[in-house]
Amino acid sequence: MESDFRVISAARQTNLVEQPSPRELIDDVYASDVLTLDDLRSRLSKPVFRSLQSTIERGTPVDAGIADTVALAMKNWAMERGASHYxxxxxxxxxxxAEKHDSFLSPMGDGKVMSAFGGSELLQAEPDASSFPSGGLRATFEARGYTVWDPTSPAFILRHSGGATLCIPAIFASWNGEALDQKTPLLRSTEALNRAVVPALRLFGASEGTRVISTLGAEQEYFLIAEEFYYQRPDLMMAGRTLFGAKPPRGQELEDHYFGNIPDRVLTFMSDAESQLYALGIPIKTRHKEVAPGQFELAPIFEESNVAADHQQLTMQVMQSTARRHGLVALLHEKPFAGMNGSGKHCNWSMSTDAGENLLEPGDTPHENLQFLFFCSAVIKAVDDHQDLLRISVASASNDHRLGAQEAPPAIISMFFGSELTEIFERLESGVGGRGERKGLLGMGSPVLPHIPRHAGDRNRTSPFAFTGNKFEFRAPGSSQSISLPVTMLNVIVADAVTELTGQLQARLDAGTDLDKAVGEIVRETYTQHKRILFNGDGYDEAWHREAEQERGLLNLRTSLDAYPQLTSEKNVALFERHQVLDARELEARQEIMFDIYFKTVNIEGELTETIAQSVLLPNTLAYLRDLYASGQSLAVKGLISELETLNDALYQALQELRTQNAELGGESAHEKAFHLRDNVLPAMLKVRRAADELEKLVSDEHWKLPTYRQMLFVK
Known part of the structure; x- marks a missing residue:
């Protein structure tokens, strides 16, 4: 009965939240909590605005002389919208x-206060750098660090039930100037991409003053469960994923959840979250059910990568806080439920000029589009040369559970081009040229239905890096991670490839080769050298794994700990220093942090598995056994007791092994501890789980205190 009441309580309908009308969203809500360029234009003098606009749009250095004027305008705008702190x-x-709030109120010395926010507060603040991960860049006693205003990402208002705060996007650096954050290398990599691509564009006839940025749209997958269940699951609360849980009789086998009807309660949550995201200027476009029960997705339109990264962090924050208002919890872990689809964050990446030209747009005649073929070849080269960096960019203890399982791409980095684009490159390599057979229109078999254009290539959900029409979709990033690192890696490796190919192109042009012929030669040579990275087949097929490693020589870095050591290779240090994105010390620090976070994540899970098994699951089973012993000695009871006793003994023995492995840390360094946890603690945890999950199938609901998969996944 207790379980029945738990389910009924979890399924309750929450109060509706009044939402703006569609017209209000467009006219009044969208970007209402963002300090836009139009807002700044109306509040600043023309010279000050033009100076700031030049920094934002053309990358010129920020003029510290305008800081006081901008700060005053920013403060007034924020206070008009109810902000009391910044x-x-x-x-x-x-x-x-991270954020440290300061009040706009400043004492005047006569018992009165005034509002104050000056240029010095806008440009720089000083949080404690010793309390954030630094990978050895800062010792515990070396506390000084700086946050510095990033004018290229707009300030915004973050609201809470008690008021509002002005948030000023900033970078975070040590006292010595080393990057201690995700944003600094992202901004540096964007500039590196601009420096690399603009000279290439000029060879194709681009005008002076052209700037290039990377653009990104990040799809966000997540699970929703009832709040009541969440707080009865210590593993979800502490680790973000279920460390125990038997597979329910019905999972995603019927394939009926994907794009299915969205429950009213969930749709109300989505509408509420979207309204808040619209107010923050985040262009959410799509919402739908995902493949697994209880799994959903939202996706924005693409934006400039730095802004998109900020917006993605805000999206996760808004989703999680809004879900609580509706009696739900949003789970962003990559694999919250074993045996079900994991959650990713597909990053749709491209390059664009400041005039809005997408450099990866093939156009109607991609086989004749020299600029497209050149930049597409550069991406092929970049991904092949730097498979390790792309793998590192998505490596985490949580994403290890997802990659290669239930529609997530495998750990092997490859590229999907689709049939038509592959054919174009194959024809160029062979010297035939041309486009080959066009796909034309698809008839739908009924005269009342329109014929539709057939795409140039199919989709491949098992590919980690797929061309999808006018962009590349990097499908390997995990749902809980920041997108800054994957985008930084993409920007840097493509910048490097473009620089090399531009040098080759310039040399041919200087030698008298015409542009068409020179580009054709470079595209053909690059494709021949790097086409091993292209794979249009099933990424799950074991035959592909053997082919990738043994025949093509591609990397198969199965776990994060296989990937992390590659970060500080001589090749990679040279790459990042060549493009002025990260130096050797900053890379070593990041590598140390990766190992440390992996160790701490799995260590928490190992100790939590031990605690739950010892304090919850064993007592649950023993209580059930006591009731069975007292219920009589029928054949059915004797058989059930025998099964329970066997599994209970197996659980106890597995628990003892886990306890031993948890106590043995494996060494002193984060590296040694991380490898011990991967090789010893994770297998010991799995043994405990297997015994416990079998027990869950036998113990009565009344005695099994943890909410089950069938409850959490299906009760909305």
Whole structure:
């Protein structure tokens, strides 16, 4: 009966939250909590605005002389919208965001106060750098660090039930100037991409003054469960994923959840979250059910990568806080439920000029589009040369559970081009040229239905890096991670490839080769050298794994600990220093943090598995056994007791092994501890789980205190 009441309580309908009308969303809500360029234009003098606009749009250095004027305008705008405090909003190497709030109120010395916010507060603040991950860049006693205003990402208002705060996007650096955050290398990599691509564009006839940025749209997958269940699951509360849980009789086998009807309660949550995201200027476009029961997705339209990264962090924050208002909890872990689809964050990446030209747009005649073929070849080269960096950019203890399982791409980095684009490159390599057979229109078999254009290539959900029409979709990033690192890696490796190919192109042009022929030669040579990275088949097929490693020589870095050591290779240090994105010390620090976070994550899970098994699951089973012993000695009871006793003994023995492995840390360094946890603690945890999950199938609901998968996944 207790379980029945728990389910009924979890399924309750929450109070509806009044939402703006569609017209109000467009006219009044969208970007209402963002300090836009139009807001600044109306509040600043023309010279000050033009100076700031030049920094934002053309990358010129920020003029500290305008800081006081901008700060006053920013403060007035924020206070008009109810903000009482301000903060430098930054992204330390924890993967989340950080903020320290200061009040606009300042004492005047006569018992009165006034509102104050000057240029010095806008430009710089000083949080404690010793309390954030630094990978050895800062010792515990070396506390000084700086946050510095990033004018290229707009300030915004973050609201809470008691008021509002002005958030000023900022970078975070040590006293010595080393990057301690995700944003700094992202901004540096964007500039590196601009420096690399603009000279290439000029060879194709681009005008002076052209700037290039990377653009990104990040799809966000997540699970929703009832709040009542969440707080009865210590593993979800502490680790973000279920460390125990038997597979329910019905999971995603019927394939009926994907794009299915969205429950009213969930749709109300989505509408509420979207309204808040619209107010923050986040262009959410899509919402739908995902493949697994209880799994959903939202996706924005693409934006400039730095702004998109800020917006993605805000999206996760708004989703989680809003879900609580509706009696739900949003789970962002990559694999909260074993045996079900994991959650990713597909990053749709491209390059664009300041005039809005997408450099990866093939156009109607991609086989004749020299610029597209050149930049597409550069991406092929970049991904092949730097598979390790892309793998590192998505490596985490949580994403290890997802990659290669239930529609997530495998750990092997490859590229999907689709049939038509592959054919174009194959024809170029062979010297035939041309486009080959066009796909034309698809008839739907009924005269009342329109014929539709057939895409140039199919989709491949098992590919980690797929061309999807005018962009590349990097499908390997995990749902809980910051997108800054994957985008930084993409920007840097493509910048490097473009620089090399531009040098080759310039040399051919200087030698008298015409542009068409020179580009054709470079595209053909690059494709021949790097086409091993292209794979249009099933990424799950074991034959592909053997082919990738043994025949093509591709990397198969199965776990994060296989990937992390590659970060500080001589090749990679040279790459990042060549493009002025990260130096050797900053890379070593990040590598140390990666190992440390992996160790701490799995260590928490190992100790939590031990605690739950010892204090919850064993007592649950023993209580059930006591009731069975007292119920009589029928054949059915004797058989059930025998099964329970056997599994209970197996659980106890597995628990003893886990306890031993948890106590043995494996060494002193984070590296040694991390490898011990991967090789010993994780297998010991799995043994405990297997015994416990079998017990869950036998113990009565009344005695099994943990909410089950069938409850959490299906009760909305």
């Amino acid at each position: 903060t430098h909003w930054f992204q330390p190497l924890t993967g989340s965001t």
